[in-house]
Amino acid sequence: MRHRKLASKLGRTSAHRKALYRNLVTSLFEHERIETTDAKAKALRRVADRIITLGKRGDLHARRQAMQSLRSREVAAKVFGELAERFRERPGGYTRVVKLRNRTGDAAAVSIIELVGPMESGKPAGKKAARKKATAKKAAEETKSKKAATKKTAAKKAAASEGEKKKSTRKKASKKSTAKE
Secondary structure: OOOOOOOOOOOOOHHHHHHHHHHHHHHHHHHOEEEEEHHHHHHHHHHHHHHHHHHHHOOHHHHHHHHHHOOOHHHHHHHHHHHHHHOOOOOOOOEEEEEEEEOOOOOOEEEEEEEOOOEEOOEEOOHHHHHHHHHHHHHHHHHHHHHHHHHHHHHHHHHHHHHHHHHHHHHHHHHHHHHHO
């Protein structure tokens, strides 16, 4: 019975499963997004989150522990440098699993596992959030420019109407003066 066992065996021996996790996690950190089966993605999520936590710790012992699971020194440098800084404020949940489709050959559920973006003021700021922020900023600038333009046109209209009033009063005054003469 497998009561209270967290990890799935994925139909492999322990050595094969360990090698699979090492390959997957190295590829994930190298490319920041990989496509794999749903079961492998869910199992990989635990391993990847632990390694990023080690990267955030950043000491020599953490680096040696991470190198047990990583296959490349360049990827380890990326984890302890760029990724540790990116996830400095995030308390956990560094990966996201998105289900895609069933594979054609064997009907296995295929998912994408990817690293999430950094947090800004309590909310994750991925590409979508950055796009929203940029469009909001653009919209704010447009409304400011529209308000300024409407103020300018209102000022021009007011000036023009005052000029017309002056002209009309001049005309009336000139008509009155010609009438008096």
